[in-house]
Amino acid sequence: MIEMTxxxxxxxxxxxxxxxxxxxxxDPQMVVGTWGxxxxxxxxxxxxxxxMKPMGIQVLQDIxxxxxxxxxxxxxxxxxxxxxxxxxxxxxxxxxxxxxxxxEPVTEKIVPRLSKVLPxxxxxxxxxxxxxxxxIVYNTERVPTPPKSIHDLWDPKYRGKIGLSDFLFTTNTxxxxxxxxxxxxDFGPAKKKLMExxxxxxxxxxxTEAVAAALKSEDIxxxxxxxxxxxxxxxxxxxxxxxxxDEGAFPTVYEVAVPxxxxxxxxxxxxxxxxxxxxxxxxxxxxMGYVPTVSDAPLDPALDxxxxxxxxxxxxxxxxxxxxxANNQAEMLDFWNKDFKG
Amino acid sequence: MAIFILPAxxxxxxxxxxxxxMMARISLNHYDAMSLMVEALTAENYLRAVxxxxxxxxxxxxxxxxxxxxxxxxxxxxxxxxxxxxxxxKWKSAVxxxxxxxxxxxxxxxxxxxxxLLGNEGLVNAALQGVGLSDHSIQLLYTPGAVxxxxxxxxxxxxVLTLSAVIEGIPRQAEEAAANLGARPLTVFRRVILPLATPxxxxxxxxxxxxxxxxxATPVLLGGPQFQMMAPAVYDxxxxxSNWPFGASLAFILLAVTILMTVVGSxxxxxxxxx
Numbered sequence: 381m382i383e384m385t386x387x388x389x390x391x392x393x394x395x396x397x398x399x400x401x402x403x404x405x406x407d408p409q410m411v412v413g414t415w416g417x418x419x420x421x422x423x424x425x426x427x428x429x430x431x432m433k434p435m436g437i438q439v440l441q442d443i444x445x446x447x448x449x450x451x452x453x454x455x456x457x458x459x460x461x462x463x464x465x466x467x468x469x470x471x472x473x474x475x476x477x478x479x480x481x482x483x484e485p486v487t488e489k490i491v492p493r494l495s496k497v498l499p500x501x502x503x504x505x506x507x508x509x510x511x512x513x514x515x516i517v518y519n520t521e522r523v524p525t526p527p528k529s530i531h532d533l534w535d536p537k538y539r540g541k542i543g544l545s546d547f548l549f550t551t552n553t554x555x556x557x558x559x560x561x562x563x564x565x566d567f568g569p570a571k572k573k574l575m576e577x578x579x580x581x582x583x584x585x586x587x588t589e590a591v592a593a594a595l596k597s598e599d600i601x602x603x604x605x606x607x608x609x610x611x612x613x614x615x616x617x618x619x620x621x622x623x624x625x626d627e628g629a630f631p632t633v634y635e636v637a638v639p640x641x642x643x644x645x646x647x648x649x650x651x652x653x654x655x656x657x658x659x660x661x662x663x664x665x666x667x668m669g670y671v672p673t674v675s676d677a678p679l680d681p682a683l684d685x686x687x688x689x690x691x692x693x694x695x696x697x698x699x700x701x702x703x704x705x706a707n708n709q710a711e712m713l714d715f716w717n718k719d720f721k722g
Numbered sequence: 723m724a725i726f727i728l729p730a731x732x733x734x735x736x737x738x739x740x741x742x743x744m745m746a747r748i749s750l751n752h753y754d755a756m757s758l759m760v761e762a763l764t765a766e767n768y769l770r771a772v773x774x775x776x777x778x779x780x781x782x783x784x785x786x787x788x789x790x791x792x793x794x795x796x797x798x799x800x801x802x803x804x805x806x807x808x809x810x811x812k813w814k815s816a817v818x819x820x821x822x823x824x825x826x827x828x829x830x831x832x833x834x835x836x837x838x839l840l841g842n843e844g845l846v847n848a849a850l851q852g853v854g855l856s857d858h859s860i861q862l863l864y865t866p867g868a869v870x871x872x873x874x875x876x877x878x879x880x881x882v883l884t885l886s887a888v889i890e891g892i893p894r895q896a897e898e899a900a901a902n903l904g905a906r907p908l909t910v911f912r913r914v915i916l917p918l919a920t921p922x923x924x925x926x927x928x929x930x931x932x933x934x935x936x937x938x939a940t941p942v943l944l945g946g947p948q949f950q951m952m953a954p955a956v957y958d959x960x961x962x963x964s965n966w967p968f969g970a971s972l973a974f975i976l977l978a979v980t981i982l983m984t985v986v987g988s989x990x991x992x993x994x995x996x997x
Contacts, residue, residue: 454758597843706755
């Protein structure tokens with residue numbers, strides 16, 4: 381019979397915590413910080429299982445919201461080893477991580493598929509995975525003549541029928557800034573236009589889902605949201621169309637990057653490269669309505685017409701000044717909460 | 723005997739006091755949009771929160787909702803608690819479990835139910851229009867009333883259970899003696915039951931008031947984006963602009979006001995009810 385002292389038992393228990401790592405020491409593992417839901421499922425299906433698994437690389441998803449993920453990335457950037465090998469974030473959050481020198485530079489040499497990325501989306505430290513643009517999304521039955529200009533969003537005939545997502549206060553403020561004669565580096569004129577919206581009984585809705593519900597119930601007819609969202613909601617039966625206004629639209633890009641302190645950089649770069657494969661890119665377009673960021677992933681013409689943007693529309697996209705946004709976002713939220721909503 | 727409190731004490735120190743000390747330190751840092759915060763020892767975040775009329779209004783709304791919900795809860799819970807305490811049926815255990823039943827449902831799920839009831843296309847509006855009391859949808863959701871109803875639904879079981887435990891301890895003979903001496907039922911309640919139930923009213927009110935002050939999901943889901951209470955305002959600073967120092971200072975102001983109101987309120991309430 382084996383006799384074990386209490387000290388021996390504690391020692392064995394401590395040693396056993398190392399077992400998982402030892403057991404898988406030969407299996408390359410990597411951690412991807414990502415969203416859950418459809419996004420996480422699609423990544424698992426089209427990248428983790430379809431591309432990485434055959435390479436013998438096991439992918440673990442670290443699922444969280446973008447804010448905790450960004451905070452974790454920034455908080456860990458001084459550590460020798462980080463907890464993520466790949467981080468998925470929106471362009472604005474990725475900008476903050478780049479500014480903090482938290483990300484590994486990306487080049488075509490280490491991410492070969494980068495050569496296929498659309499030039500206007502290229503960055504030095506992150507790779508654009510999918511994109512869309514915040515456009516005017518409207519009910520095609522209630523608004524038979526599509527709006528052309530962002531000034532239509534202040535047309536009194538839509539009094540009480542325009543709904544804005546509280547979550548997208550930055551985008552909504554950007555639209556108001558452009559309408560007021562401002563620019564991506566000057567949101568000052570937005571204040572007057574936001575207050576005009578308020579006097580037109582614009583509805584502020586708590587979440588993206590609440591916007592969908594309000595469009596469905598025809599409580600609102602028009603909103604500002606990603607064209608990809610409009611596509612998804614249209615698929616669920618809401619009669620919607622989107623338009624890139626004459627003045628432009630606010631691009632929204634979801635990006636991936638490898639933290640400088642990633643434990644497994646080699647596999648991480650393979651993963652980033654795999655995300656740009658046409659099969660993965662097309663799957664995101666079909667399921668979520670986000671457009672491929674590479675030139676060799678043509679979509680089915682019917683889908684392309686619904687989710688993609690013409691060259692003329694792309695040319696009208698605004699170029700966000702992320703530095704300006706970062707420095708002024710707290711003040712923007714203050715105005716949004718205190719004056720516009722208050 | 724002190725060893726008995728060691729596990730719980732250790733848990734509280736590790737999981738509550740240590741993070742709170744950390745947050746207290748963060749609240750004294752300076753916010754920077756790029757690096758999130760710069761180490762400092764400044765009171766700027768507290769001064770900004772205290773001086774800003776917007777946050778004064780948010781705090782006033784939070785206090786108003788918390789006090790209002792506590793009063794409504796006491797009024798609704800007392801008769802139910804009395805009935806439960808004096809119940810002698812074999813079903814008493816079942817009724818007690820039923821009282822706790824709403825606590826088995828999470829706040830978000832419960833709020834989703836209220837949305838289905840109070841929304842413009844909800845059951846209440848459908849019923850009102852169905853019986854001809856209204857020809858259009860009435861705005862019930864995203865109003866302070868919806869928030870109060872939602873929060874009261876959450877905290878009511880706490881008050882009922884606290885009160886009934888105390889009322890059970892009041893000898894029935896005390897009520898009978900008062901009645902035999904000619905006291906009317908209202909007088910029995912006012913002069914006998916209420917003073918003796920004071921510890922329960924105070925304990926229940928404190929519990930409910932604290933829960934109301936810190937309510938998050940219900941105000942967000944039923945109050946809508948325009949309705950601001952402190953807990954969502956704290957979360958806003960952390961999640962939307964990553965301003966941890968200001969968010970932490972708002973959290974400590976909420977904590978301080980809650981403690982102050984709890985101590986002052988329970989002392990006044992106790993004295994008044996005993997008088």
